[in-house]
Amino acid sequence: MMEEEELPPLAVPISESSSESLKQSDEEESPVHASSGREEAKEDRRSWLFGSAAGLRDEEDTVGITMITGYLGAGKTTLVNFILHEHHGARIAVILNEFGDELGIEKAMVNDGAGGSLVEEWVELANGCVCCSVKHSFLQAIEQLLQRREKFDHILLETTGLANPGPVAAVLWVDDQLESPVRLDSIITVVDARNIKQQLADTREAGSVNEAYLQIAFADVVVLNKVDLVPGELADVEAQIHKINALVKIVHSVRCQLNLKDILDRRSFDVQxxxxxxxxxxxxxxxxxxxxxxxxxxxxxxxxxxxxxxxxxxxxxxxxxxxxxxxxxxxxxxxxxxxxxxxxxxxxxxxxxxxxxxxxxxxxxxxxxxxxxxxxxxxxxxxxxxxxxxx
Known part of the structure; x- marks a missing residue:
């Protein structure tokens, strides 16, 4: 008789949580040290955004990845365009599904990745950002992007308007497939303040959930865009968002103009x-x-x-x-x-x-x-x- 195949665990803890391991962690927990002040001795153009968190990082070379998602027409492209062209002084690498004319990015060098042109193009922008376009695998795009690690401090990943962020978030959080020093920083969902009620009401097949619900449910931050168009309805819109995800932070914006501190380097997946x-x-x-x-x-x-x-x-x-x-x-x-x-x-x-x-x-x-x-x-x-x- 053949031996039974061992079944995988029902749920997957990404770190040990047994009583024994927790007791050991309590005993061996390292103290928190005050900042040495070395950051004050150098002028770093990223310090306004990332400098304050540098002393808290477990690894200095860890790269945060922020996912940007949102329903069609919510303003994701506008937000990405703002990040790519605003003179914010932060070095951000942006992975796009494709370059669009509305982004105003000229196509540049072609990078033939291993096994085919998975990463189509890379563009270095004057404000310190690096931009790339992905054909198929964002995992391979990230791996290739990390070969240019010295050129950026943070990665932004834009998803399609109909994407469910859950599977991508799970892969990035665990990082087993990447085998690289990256961490999922947060999930940002752009919401159209004028049309979100209608989008949530869109019907789907019996038993399925429409993407607008999923994108809010998984979000750490909702960028509530186009607030100038519905000034008298914002309280109702926010209440509906919080009914779906009661813990999400809501940031108001017009044409996705916002403070990048509200969406980058939030460390939303650092459980402690x-x-x-x-x-x-x-x-x-x-x-x-x-x-x-x-x-x-x-x-x-x-x-x-x-x-x-x-x-x-x-x-x-x-x-x-x-x-x-x-x-x-x-x-x-x-x-x-x-x-x-x-x-x-x-x-x-x-x-x-x-x-x-x-x-x-x-x-x-x-x-x-x-x-x-x-x-x-x-x-x-x-x-x-x-x-x-x-x-």
Whole structure:
């Protein structure tokens, strides 16, 4: 009889989260050092944007990748055009699906990548940006772009207007396929303030979700563009966006003119720095009111067994059934046997739980979890999570 093939895990933790490894991390955690001030001794044209975060980076040569997505006509091209031609002083490499006339970029040198012209063209712009056009594989584009590492500090990846950012985000977060020093920095979704309500109302096949919902659900920042066209409707538009993704930051813009600090080097996927505890506290009890994409938050007192939490996440992210989908999760756990908060971040089937700051004497030690997805049921989520608590 043939041996049974070993099945992959239900959900994929991207770092160890067992009690033993967490205990070791608590014991071996390195102290935080103050800035040496060496950045002050040099004039670096990127310091206005990236300098303040340089001292916090685990690796000096890590390259952040920001995804820009958005529904057709929202203004993605306008935002990319602003970044490519504005004299902001930051060195940004932009990966486009193709060069368009509206970007005002002249086609330049052709780079025949390994195995074919996957990267069609590279253009170096006067403001320090590097621009490339991709035929097929953005992974190979990034690998080739990293060969020019000395020319840029950050990578911007523009997706198509009908793209679901989830699969791309998962690949970039884990980085197994890239095998290079890159990190997913954040997902930026450009939203047309005048047309978003109609776009969200667009019908799809039974059981499917339209891309406008998905792009907001996965976003860390929504650039709410064309706000000058609907000044009296902004409150309603923002409420609808937050109903889908209660944790997203909303930035207003006209013709996508904005401060790049609002969208670049946000470190949204650094779990120990990205989970806003105060925001989680305010969202306790938040719930969706229809069977569509929305945000649910749950809260439970008591210490959680981390191994049971792993099992719970596996079931939630993989076995909930085709009618229920989880896109993103963030949370704070009170872990049994630990004096530190433990922070959760999840994208699709991938998740990470890491120890963070110590609980303070005045803190109420609770577990708070925010789930963004489709057809979520708060009571069911809370009941299933309570099985993870130590009795």
């Amino acid at each position: 720095r990205s989970v806003d505890i105060e925001a989680l506290l305010q969202l306790d009890g938040h719930n969706v009111h229809d069977r569509s994409v929305g945000t649910v938050s749950i809260s439970a007192t008591g210490a959680a067994d981390l191994s049971k939490v792993d099992d719970w996440l596996g079931e939630l992210l993989w076995e909930t059934g085709k009618d229920v989908e989880v896109y993103r999760m963030k949370g704070v756990f009170h872990v049994y046997g630990s004096d530190k908060m433990h922070m959760l971040q999840a994208v699709r089937e991938l998740y990470e739980i890491l120890p963070s700051q110590p609980w303070q004497p005045e803190d109420k030690r609770v577990n708070r979890i925010v789930v963004i997805g489709k057809n979520l049921n708060r009571e069911s989520l809370l009941a299933s999570f309570r099985t993870c608590l130590v009795s």
